[in-house]
Structure formats: structure tokens, C-alpha cells
Amino acid sequence: MVMKYKGLTLDPFQENSIKSIEKGHSVVVSAPTGSGKTLIADYIIDTNKNKPNRIIYTAPIKALSNQKFKDFSKDYGEENIGLMTGDIVINPHAKVLIMTTEIYRNMVMTGDKSVANVVYVIFDEVHYVNDIERGYVWEESVIYSPENTRFLCLSATIPNAEEFARWIQAIKKHEVDTITSDFRVVPLKHSFYDYEAGIVTLNKLKKFISDAKNIPRYEQIYRRRGKGGRKLRTKTPEPNHIELIKDLYPDKVPCLFFSFSRKDCQEKAKELNDSELFPKDKFLISYIAQAMKGWPTEVRKLRSTVIQKNALARGIAFHHAGLLPRVKSLVEDLFSQGKIKVLYATETFAVGINMPAKTVCFNSLRKFDGINFRDLNTKEYFQIAGRAGRRGIDEVGYVVSMIYRPAFNYYKLKKLTYKDVEPIKSQFKLSINTVLNLINRHDTEEIERILKMSFYSYQLYGDEYEEIASQRLIYRYNKLFKKLKKYGFIGDDDKLTEKGLFSTRIFVDEITLGEMFSGDFYKDLSDYQILLVLAALVYEGRERTEFKKIFRNKELSYLRTKLKENPRTSREKKFESLDKVTALIYPLFKDQTFFDLMKNTNLLEGDLIRFFGQVLDRIGQIRKASSDSQLPMRMDSCEAVIMKSLEEIYGV
Incomplete structure (x- = not known):
């Protein structure tokens, strides 16, 4: 039945x-x-x-x-x-x-x-x-x-x-x-886009590129050095996203066009809009005007908002974590209504938003993972490609990857697009918070039993995991235990001290925050200095992040001296960014708004919101961890400073 x-x-x-x-x-x-x-x-x-x-x-x-x-x-x-x-x-x-x-x-x-x-x-x-x-x-x-x-x-x-x-x-x-289940109700069709070949299968692309290499007219570039001339390289035309969209339109839209760069998403949406490939839509113009009617003037003047508004009029949009919540919400609303023909998005859209399209395009099959540029693995590819094909609407979901010929590797692409073969592997690691909570809630025998429970141990030893302890985890646990004891988080009786108990509820930067907020260290610091500390701890300094004005004063100098005098906080490398984060914290105490802050940095608005969200998260952790009646009030005061500048952003 x-x-x-x-x-x-x-x-x-x-x-x-x-x-x-x-x-x-x-x-x-x-x-x-x-x-x-x-x-x-x-x-x-x-x-x-x-x-x-x-x-x-x-x-x-x-x-x-x-x-x-x-x-x-x-x-x-x-x-x-x-x-x-x-x-x-x-x-x-x-x-x-x-x-x-x-x-x-x-x-x-x-x-x-x-x-x-x-x-x-x-x-x-x-x-x-x-x-x-x-x-x-x-x-x-x-x-x-x-x-x-x-x-x-x-x-x-x-x-x-x-x-x-x-x-x-x-x-x-x-x-x-x-x-x-390997069954897809809407099957995927994987294709590739080359500047000259157009949208083709992998086998056809292989043959085309192989033949193209033998064509003498293939955009050869010569450079002259001295008296003689020497051919240095062959310039290959890069695939163009607008030309690809032309090949897809109108039969294979809506299209989700994925890029691993936020800036690239925004610029591509602008380029497609400037091409005037799609006509302006009166409904969209009216809808957008009505939606933005109640937005603060500062939001409507943002470059990203202006680009988005102009592009949306033609059914084009971009979506990434650097946008304001209300802008992302508008894009998602219109996409869900089927009003957007092409949406340029980062991979978070594939995970965070369940909104499929007829076609998914990849700008590249390589990404920066925070450390290096690397090829996508099969799981990442199919996570994104899986957004192609709408159940009950499309018979096939189209997946098209733009290919740059010098990087073309037939066998890699065949393996990547054939099947998701990436197994899950344990990434288990003992954090300081984990060790503190194990000590607080379990005896030595129970701790050893729990350490054997990791997926890592099971993958190593299978059903015998209970008999064989993972030496790597035991070694790591003992090393952290000694460190925490040395730093005063564990007492001579091998139980947690007040500082250790405090840090059981701190889930990042446990040692630094425990050192600073479990005792008297913070008590002679102003709200400004406390927020500088928290901001420095959450700041993720990207190479291209710029600040127009840094605010150095006596409060900053005193804070630096105090941090250097403590053997624990003096080792915290994150405090090297204290000067930089004054650009984001000092203006808060001068009643400047979120939009005033944006004028002092090239950080995207969404990144700035995320930054303050992380500071608020740390404030919440400290508030809950404390048994000191004064500290929660100080955290409330710090929180109020941030929320005042964000009042036009939150709650929308």
C-alpha cells in the first residue's frame, strides 16, 4: 500500500x-x-x-x-x-x-x-x-x-x-x-561552457579543445625581446557569463549562477544589467519601489542597494552574506515568486536557502577555502548542482560549468560530475571548553570512556573502539589538562577553580576570556576598553580590509599595557588588531550610526553586521558564565552601546 x-x-x-x-x-x-x-x-x-x-x-x-x-x-x-x-x-x-x-x-x-x-x-x-x-x-x-x-x-x-x-x-x-537513495525526481544534466564551443557535453568539449589546439589562428600572442621575436604563450579566450546567459535565455531560466566571490556576484549582476539583455519589468519596478519605501535613506544610498535595485528591475539579482538582511529578504521573496531570471549567489545560498531553479551555473570549479585555492570536491559540487531542477515543474535540471581551457582536465571533471563519492570523515578535536566540561561533569573513568566515543575512534577501530583508546585523543587531553592546571583553571585537587567553572560556558577564546572576566581583571576597564577587547578577539583581518581613521588615545594605551602585564593575555596574538578595531568601536561612543561606521571602512555591510553579531555573542556568553553580580550589568551596558547603533538594521 x-x-x-x-x-x-x-x-x-x-x-x-x-x-x-x-x-x-x-x-x-x-x-x-x-x-x-x-x-x-x-x-x-x-x-x-x-x-x-x-x-x-x-x-x-x-x-x-x-x-x-x-x-x-x-x-x-x-x-x-x-x-x-x-x-x-x-x-x-x-x-x-x-x-x-x-x-x-x-x-x-x-x-x-x-x-x-x-x-x-x-x-x-x-x-x-x-x-x-x-x-x-x-x-x-x-x-x-x-x-x-x-x-x-x-x-x-x-x-x-x-x-x-x-x-x-x-x-x-x-x-x-x-x-x-540515489534517485533524483528531477535528473541532472551536466554540461560545460566554452567561449567558442558554447554549451556542450564533456566529451564534445574534450574533442573541441583537442582540435582547437591544432588551429594556427587560435589567438597567438607574441612578445619581442631584443632583436628577435619569440612566441611566449597562447592566450585562451575566457568564458563570458553574459554570453552563457544568452545561450540559456529564455528556455533555461530561472538560473542560479554561483560564484565563490561576493564581489564577483555583485559585479556580474551589474554587468548583465548594463548589457540590457532583458527588458525592464514594470511590475518589478513598482514592487521594488514599494518594498524599499520604508527603508532608511542611508540603506537606499548604499552602492550595493543601488546596483541591486537597478538589476532587479530587469529580473537580475545577487545574494551573499555581505548584504543587509532586508536586501537579502527582498531578493529571496522575488526569487521564490519566480520573478528573477538570473541570480548570482555564493555557495551559502545552496545550503541556506531551499529555492531551486531550472539551471545552475558555476563561474568556476575552484574555491578559496580560507587557506588555499583548490578544486571543489564531489560533495561541494553536488550540494550546489542539486539546486537545479524544480520538482513538479522541470523534467531536467541543467548544470553548466564555465571552463577556462588551460585548466581543463577531462578526467577530473568526469570524476567530479559523475557521482558524489566523498565519504564523511571524523574531524574530532578536543577543545579547551570540551576538556573543562568533561572535568566538571565526569570522573576519570567516564572521561576515558567518552574519549573513545568519537567517530574518529570508530573509524579507526570499528566495533572494537571501546577496547582500544585513541592515543591521539588521550595525548591531547592530557596535554590540555596540564596546560589548564598551569594556568589556574584546574586546582591542585584536579577539580575546576572558579576560573575553570567560568570558562565551561565560554565556547571560544576560553583562556583569554576566563583570565579577563572570571576575576577582577576587567573591573577597572571602561565599557569602551571591554568592547575593544571583544572586538579584537572576533575581528577576522582580511588583507584588503581598510580603515580610514584609527583612534589612538590614553584608554587604548592603558589597555595595551594592562594586557601585556598579564602572562596569559600578553600571548594573545588577536590583540595585535586592537588599533584597527578602534575604527569600529570608538565611533559607537560618539553616537555614530551603523552607516557612519561604514564610511570608515571598506567592509561590506553584512560583514559589519556579522562582526557586531559575534561581539554580541561573546557578551552573551560572558553574561551567562558569570556568578559576579556586577559583570552582567557591565555586559548589558556594552550591549546597549552596540544595539543603539544597529537599531535601524535589526528588527527588519
Whole structure:
């Protein structure tokens, strides 16, 4: 008998997942992007909404958390849905609580009572366990969850889903089922775009490039040195995004055009608009004017807003994390209505926004990962490519990658576009916060048992993980234990000191913040100096970030001296940016607005919001960690300074 839910006939993987949930099992679901995995999460909410237990839904990024909050609030009522993303807390006692995975990890790590009666935790995009920087968060979330909690792990296609499920079953001692599907309701067609060949298959492109190399007229460049002339290189024409869009329009739009550069997204949208390929749309002009009517003048004057407004009139837009929330919201609204023909976006759109298109284009198949430029792996490629093809609308989802001939590698491209073959691997690492919480909540024997529970240990030793301790983790734990004892976070009795207890609730820069705020260190600092400290700790100095004016004064000099006199804070390299962050903090105390701040830096508006959001997050952590009645009041005062300058930004 065919199973139906919400009036839809379920696919086999959805039906099997629901049957496992009805048995009270945890479930690991591995299926392509856009295949309908969220429907399984909906089922859990529907079947538990009238029961006393709660449900937690976690997402890897705030954008996805925010979208799920909107979607679930619409489906289940605002009174039943809560949101926690660090800087935003809405209805925290709701039946269904949506949060970033880091927030959930922090709650279970510290033994937060609000997670004790959680019946299901839904981990969306659980393949993020592969993330080098953040993957450990998903592992710790599973390890430290209450024994009665069940999990729904939703993932893009992963070849070792069964191994991941067996690990959860081994450490949590309950049944975990693996449900996999490679089937896409809307199949993908992978193509490539070359300046001369146009949109072609990989095999045709290989032949074209091979033939082109033998054509003498192929844009040869000569340079002369001295008396003689020598051919140095052959210049290959780069593919052009406007020419590609011309080939796609009108049959293969809407198009999501992905670039890994925010600046590139913005400039490409402007270039396409300037080309006048699409006519202006009277409906869009009227709609945009009405939407922006209540916006502050400063927002409407921003270069990014002006470019966006002009482009939107022709059904063109760009979307990235550097935009103001209200601008992103307008773009998402129009895209969901089908009014945008081409949207240039960074990869966060592929993860954070569930809005597919007929065609997905890649500006490049290489990205900067924070350290180096590298090729995309299969998981990254299919995460983005999976946004091609709208269920119930398109018969095929088109994926087109722009190719620069000198970098063409047939075998790499064939492997990349054939199948997602990237397994998930443990990225488990012991943080200072983890060690402090282990010491605070467990004895030595329990700590050793927990250290064996990592996915890393299971991947090394399989079902024998309990008998064989991972020497790497044991060594790391002992090393951090000695360091924390030396720094006064652990006492002679091997229990946490006041400073150690304070830092169990600090989840980044634990030693520095513990040193500064668990005792008297902060008490002779002004609010300005405290905010400088927090700003320096969260500031991510990019090479091209510029500040027009730096504010050096006696308060800064005193703060520098005080930090240098302390053996712990003197070692903090992040404080080297204290001078720079005065450009962002000093004006706050002169009643300058967010838009005044923007005139003093080339940081994008969204990056500036994120920066202050991170400062507010640190303030919140310190406030919760403190047992000192004075410190929360100081944090409230610092928070008020920031919020005053952001009042035109937040709440929109």
C-alpha cells in the first residue's frame, strides 16, 4: 500500500524513514539535495506536537535556521516554534526549537536542563561533520546528547552513511537505521561552457579543445625581446557569463549562477544589467519601489542597494552574506515568486536557502577555502548542482560549468560530475571548553570512556573502539589538562577553580576570556576598553580590509599595557588588531550610526553586521558564565552601546 503524507505520495526512502521513526529508532537519511528529506522532519513534528516532549532542529548556518523558522512558524503556528542563533533568541521555550548546531552542542555540553526532555534532534546537513573547522561540533552533539534522545540525521548523498549510523548505534546503545537513495525526481544534466564551443557535453568539449589546439589562428600572442621575436604563450579566450546567459535565455531560466566571490556576484549582476539583455519589468519596478519605501535613506544610498535595485528591475539579482538582511529578504521573496531570471549567489545560498531553479551555473570549479585555492570536491559540487531542477515543474535540471581551457582536465571533471563519492570523515578535536566540561561533569573513568566515543575512534577501530583508546585523543587531553592546571583553571585537587567553572560556558577564546572576566581583571576597564577587547578577539583581518581613521588615545594605551602585564593575555596574538578595531568601536561612543561606521571602512555591510553579531555573542556568553553580580550589568551596558547603533538594521 502506497503511503501518503500531506497529500503527497511518499518516495520509498521517505516511507522507510517514517517507518523507522514509528519504531522509535534514530535514522540516518542519505539522499540527493532537493529530494524531499525535510518532509521526514515535518512528520516528526506533526506526530509529536501534542506530546509533552520537545523537538530540536539544528542547521549548519544561520540562514538555514532563519528559513526553517519562517517555514515552520507558517506551518505550525508562531507560538509553537522558537529560534536560537547566538545573537537572536525567539520563544526559547517553544515546542519546536530551531538553532545552529553549535548552540545545541553548547547546551548538551554544559548539561542545559532544557534539552533533557527532547525526544528528537533533527540534524540537517549532517555531512557537515566533514568540515575541517566545525565538523567536531556534530560529533560532540551526538556524543553528549541525553540517552533517551533520538536523532534524524539528514544528509546529501554520502557513501559511508551506514558506517556513520553504526557509530551512533554503538555509542548511544539504541537502534539506528540507514536509509539511502540515489534517485533524483528531477535528473541532472551536466554540461560545460566554452567561449567558442558554447554549451556542450564533456566529451564534445574534450574533442573541441583537442582540435582547437591544432588551429594556427587560435589567438597567438607574441612578445619581442631584443632583436628577435619569440612566441611566449597562447592566450585562451575566457568564458563570458553574459554570453552563457544568452545561450540559456529564455528556455533555461530561472538560473542560479554561483560564484565563490561576493564581489564577483555583485559585479556580474551589474554587468548583465548594463548589457540590457532583458527588458525592464514594470511590475518589478513598482514592487521594488514599494518594498524599499520604508527603508532608511542611508540603506537606499548604499552602492550595493543601488546596483541591486537597478538589476532587479530587469529580473537580475545577487545574494551573499555581505548584504543587509532586508536586501537579502527582498531578493529571496522575488526569487521564490519566480520573478528573477538570473541570480548570482555564493555557495551559502545552496545550503541556506531551499529555492531551486531550472539551471545552475558555476563561474568556476575552484574555491578559496580560507587557506588555499583548490578544486571543489564531489560533495561541494553536488550540494550546489542539486539546486537545479524544480520538482513538479522541470523534467531536467541543467548544470553548466564555465571552463577556462588551460585548466581543463577531462578526467577530473568526469570524476567530479559523475557521482558524489566523498565519504564523511571524523574531524574530532578536543577543545579547551570540551576538556573543562568533561572535568566538571565526569570522573576519570567516564572521561576515558567518552574519549573513545568519537567517530574518529570508530573509524579507526570499528566495533572494537571501546577496547582500544585513541592515543591521539588521550595525548591531547592530557596535554590540555596540564596546560589548564598551569594556568589556574584546574586546582591542585584536579577539580575546576572558579576560573575553570567560568570558562565551561565560554565556547571560544576560553583562556583569554576566563583570565579577563572570571576575576577582577576587567573591573577597572571602561565599557569602551571591554568592547575593544571583544572586538579584537572576533575581528577576522582580511588583507584588503581598510580603515580610514584609527583612534589612538590614553584608554587604548592603558589597555595595551594592562594586557601585556598579564602572562596569559600578553600571548594573545588577536590583540595585535586592537588599533584597527578602534575604527569600529570608538565611533559607537560618539553616537555614530551603523552607516557612519561604514564610511570608515571598506567592509561590506553584512560583514559589519556579522562582526557586531559575534561581539554580541561573546557578551552573551560572558553574561551567562558569570556568578559576579556586577559583570552582567557591565555586559548589558556594552550591549546597549552596540544595539543603539544597529537599531535601524535589526528588527527588519
